[in-house]
Amino acid sequence: NWDTGDEMVEKFLDAAARGDLSQVSTLLSHVPSLTNQTGYSGWTALMLAARNGHYHVVENLLSHGCDKFIVNSSSQTAYDIAKFWGHKHIADLLGQTDDGCQRVLLGSHISPQENYFSRETLDRLSGKRTDEAWLEAKQRKPDTVYLMFSNLSPMVSTPQEDNSLCRFTYETVKDLLQKPATVLIFLGGIQETPAWFAFSTDEDAAELLKLCTERNCSFPKMPNRDLLKLNEEEAGIVAQARSVLAWHSRYSFCPTCGTSTKPEEGGHKRICLNSECRSLKGVHNTCYPRVDPVVIMLVIHPDGNQCLLGRKKIFPARMFSCLAGFVEPGETFEDAVRREVEEESGVQVGPVQYISCQPWPMPSNLMIGCFAVAISTDIRVDENEIEEARWFTRQQVIDSLFREASPAFIAPPRQTIAHQLIRHWIGMNANL
CATH class of the missing domain: 1.25.40.20 (Ankyrin repeat-containing domain)
Structure with missing residues (x-):
């Protein structure tokens, strides 16, 4: 029966x-x-x-x-x-369909999140970087846009709350472009015209500000905070420009032989001036702008209803964020997640799922955002890395993001991928 x-x-x-x-x-x-x-x-x-x-x-x-x-x-x-x-x-x-092809089965109602600094406003036109005649002609066109950087900060105007990039013409900045210490990079364009360039100069910042006809122009003193006030389109442009200019500032000498280097390919390559240097033979990663991969992860409790957040001493009071750390050579990002979580908090992690990434031009990181499921829950903080780590319930996280009345902690700014990972998680049901 x-x-x-x-x-x-x-x-x-x-x-x-x-x-x-x-x-x-x-x-x-x-x-x-x-x-x-x-x-x-x-x-x-x-x-x-x-x-x-x-x-x-x-x-x-x-x-x-x-x-x-x-x-x-x-x-x-x-x-x-x-x-x-x-x-x-x-x-x-x-994920297989009847014909054997793979398809993505999106059961979640959560829309993909575009992270700050990620928007590709310009077509990079990378195929034009080796065309010196084309680049030189574009530099002199009256509609070409120039962005000016001093000490890796772009000149911005602050009409109200948000910053806006100051844009210059060739006639305004042509004298600065002739200075030996000026570094010029080609950023791309929108449907090939106008072209956009960015340059860094070591001229006196006060004198540079006189070139701006708008009021309230400045060079941000605290990029980690002030660059988060740009709109999404300009933030994406700054992410590219600042990262490449930061690389130029650190690689004026050849890492292989110590000789001076010079920019080429629209500022997206540096070559050694020593004709005998082995960096001139074959392809070498020392010749191109570097990107430093960083894993940043929201660790989820085995019960699905809590997440692990930590705080560094430099954070504002009561602010907690996702754990993060650099990927080491020869390491997958999944293994980097597991290693960093255990090193910083003592918590062991099992499954790791990639969610999204974010360029972070401070100076040239790529933040690889992940969820990670804990297989242990006891916390033993490495005080050299972080000050404190705690499990927070889903309701505490919701209160922190959406309610102002005495939340258990303060969440990281919305422009950070840490904020978006936390927000993504609370949009999911704990019943996974």
Whole structure:
């Protein structure tokens, strides 16, 4: 005698969650209608098997026509769940269409977040960087836009709350461009015209400000704060310009032989002036602008309802943020996440999921944003790295982001990828 109704569904879902392929097959052979039955929070057998890594159960359920497009109460498909928990082989199986091609099954209602400094406002026109005649002609055109940097800060005007980049013509800055210490880089253009350039100069900042006809012009003194006041379009341009100019400021001498170097390819390459230097033979990464990869991760408690945040001594009072650290040579970013989390907090991490990235021109980092699921919860802070680390509940995080009345902590600014990772997490249901 077979049980009926809720008891049968519960037995079927439990077998799928445990990975009992024999019982799943037996139950389906007697009651085929169990295939897409749901339990708590709308979870199907396929979702439970995907959550716990039971590949053969998933395979069997699909062969019986289980609907992989069903979503639970959190708007997640079985694919979303398998991907989150790091079961790539199951995610690949669930992501296949009938013709064997891969597709993305977006069960989440959360829209992708564009991170600050990430917008590509200009077409970089990288193919034009080696065309010296074209670049030289563009430099002299009356509609060409020049951005001026002093000590790696762009000149900005502050009409109200936000900053705006000061834009110059060739006639205004041509004398500065002839100075030996000036570094000029080609940024690109919009449909090839006008062209945009940025340059850095070591001339007196007070004298440079006289070239600006607008009021309230300045060079930001605290870029980590002041550059966050630009609009999204200009922030993306500054991210490119500042990173490349910072590289020029640090690589005026060849790292291979110590000889002076000079810019080429629109400022996107430096070559050694020593004709015998081995950096001139073949392709060498010392000749091109560097990008430093940094992992930044929101660590999620095994219960799904808490996240781990830390604070450094230099943070404003009560501010907590995601843990972060540089990727080491020969290391994957998943391994970097696990290493950095354990080094800074003592917490061990299992599955790691990439979410999004953000250029961070302070001076030339690329922030690789991830979620990471903890497999231990005890915190042992490395005080050389951070001052404090704590688990915060989902409600505490929501209060911090959306309510002003005495939140448990202060969240990082909205322009940071840390803020966006936290915001992304609270948009998900804890029931993964």
